[in-house]
Amino acid sequence: MGAEVVVEGLTKSFGRQTIWRDVTLTLPPGEVSVMLGPSGTGKSVFLKSMIGLLKPDRGRCVINGVDIVSCSEHKLYEVRKLFGVLFQDGALFGSMNLYDNVAFPLREHTKKSETEIKRIVLEKMEMVGLTGAEKKLPGEISGGMRKRAGLARALVLDPEIILCDEPDSGLDPVRTAYLSQLLIDLNAQIDATILIVTHNINLARTVPDNLGMLFRRELIMFGPREVLLTSEEPVVEQFLNGRRLGPIGMSEEKDVATMAAEQELADAGHHDGSTEDVRGVVPQLQPTPGLPERQGVRRRKDRVMSILHTLPPAAQEGIIESLTPEDQHRYNVRPHMFATVPAGHRPSPSPRDRITGDLGVAQVPQTQWRPPAPGEGGGV
Numbered sequence: 338m339g340a341e342v343v344v345e346g347l348t349k350s351f352g353r354q355t356i357w358r359d360v361t362l363t364l365p366p367g368e369v370s371v372m373l374g375p376s377g378t379g380k381s382v383f384l385k386s387m388i389g390l391l392k393p394d395r396g397r398c399v400i401n402g403v404d405i406v407s408c409s410e411h412k413l414y415e416v417r418k419l420f421g422v423l424f425q426d427g428a429l430f431g432s433m434n435l436y437d438n439v440a441f442p443l444r445e446h447t448k449k450s451e452t453e454i455k456r457i458v459l460e461k462m463e464m465v466g467l468t469g470a471e472k473k474l475p476g477e478i479s480g481g482m483r484k485r486a487g488l489a490r491a492l493v494l495d496p497e498i499i500l501c502d503e504p505d506s507g508l509d510p511v512r513t514a515y516l517s518q519l520l521i522d523l524n525a526q527i528d529a530t531i532l533i534v535t536h537n538i539n540l541a542r543t544v545p546d547n548l549g550m551l552f553r554r555e556l557i558m559f560g561p562r563e564v565l566l567t568s569e570e571p572v573v574e575q576f577l578n579g580r581r582l583g584p585i586g587m588s589e590e591k592d593v594a595t596m597a598a599e600q601e602l603a604d605a606g607h608h609d610g611s612t613e614d615v616r617g618v619v620p621q622l623q624p625t626p627g628l629p630e631r632q633g634v635r636r637r638k639d640r641v642m643s644i645l646h647t648l649p650p651a652a653q654e655g656i657i658e659s660l661t662p663e664d665q666h667r668y669n670v671r672p673h674m675f676a677t678v679p680a681g682h683r684p685s686p687s688p689r690d691r692i693t694g695d696l697g698v699a700q701v702p703q704t705q706w707r708p709p710a711p712g713e714g715g716g717v
């Protein structure tokens with residue numbers, strides 16, 4: 338099983354420019370998480386901070402009991418071996434063929450024999466669908482193949498945590514769909530904890546178990562996918578639907594006057610540039626038939642059901658509806674069950690839960706939802 342990553346109060350600045358502050362989240366072991374955010378919000382800086390390539394100013398990032406922010410260089414070196422990283426451009430050596438690129442970490446960090454290295458390299462290349470391309474140079478293959486090669490290289494040291502920096506960048510939608518499937522298939526096969534940073538809406542909707550979003554120097558949400566997919570938070574809705582209308586502007590933030598002017602144009606019938614308006618929880622990608630079941634999904638069910646009562650009503654509904662009838666029976670829940678429970682009898686999270694984020698992995702901002710007023714339906 339992959340390692341858990343616990344991030345607490347992480348803050349990073351470059352000089353006087355704060356990139357993000359007080360980021361707190363947990364990547365549950367063996368689950369797939371996606372971090373969204375407009376360009377320049379510090380998603381790549383976040384990934385680099387997690388492997389100790391950048392040093393945060395404050396906070397903790399704990400992996401297997403080691404805080405990589407404050408640990409010694411030696412410990413950091415050890416912890417880094419748990420990670421496999423897929424960089425944006427694959428970060429392959431242009432002068433080496435794919436075989437040697439994939440073999441590189443094994444030759445560099447282990448004392449394995451060439452026979453053993455060959456076995457591992459061919460196995461990983463097969464996992465990413467690159468069998469037969471061993472002799473190709475990175476310059477001779479497509480962007481999608483380069484990503485796959487980068488992924489194969491990230492896998493050779495059997496990582497417990499895989500970080501993917503915009504795996505879709507430069508890929509067409511079809512290749513992105515294949516890569517999304519590959520990430521889910523890999524997770525099913527090796528049960529690693531995966532964090533993907535991306536702006537790709539389709540990938541964000543269909544791949545992860547957990548979704549988060551960075552905006553305005555903060556982690557505005559992080560939690561089970563159903564929380565963001567059903568969120569009415571304007572910035573989340575705008576991003577997930579690729580709209581111009583909303584708080585995100587050309588240079589990340591918009592002033593009130595610009596927002597009002599755009600709203601006026603939209604009200605007058607001017608199209609705002611979005612081609613889709615998808616709401617709610619779309620089905621999650623499943624491993625290709627024949628591959629093992631994802632262990633992370635099984636564990637997540639128990640985890641999410643244990644924090645269900647702390648989540649916003651629409652997310653609860655989405656989670657319950659995505660369960661099989663057997664699971665609904667097992668957890669003693671059914672769709673729309675809370676709408677019929679009298680308000681006074683519904684368990685509700687304490688205010689402390691919402692303020693301090695004691696929500697397991699969910700970091701739902703205080704403004705995101707409120708306990709329903711007496712007589713109001715739909716809440717817990």
Ligand SMILES: Nc1ncnc2c1ncn2[C@@H]1O[C@H](COP(=O)(O)OP(=O)(O)OP(=O)(O)O)[C@@H](O)[C@H]1O
Pocket residue numbers: 351356374375376377378379380381382383536
């Ligand atoms: N080493 C560095 N020194 C100074 N500033 C940096 C450094 N690395 C990143 N930054 C700044 O941090 C900010 C966030 O950059 P980052 O690349 O993490 O954004 P991002 O969300 O990944 O963007 P994109 O989606 O466009 O890749 C940017 O303003 C960038 O200029």
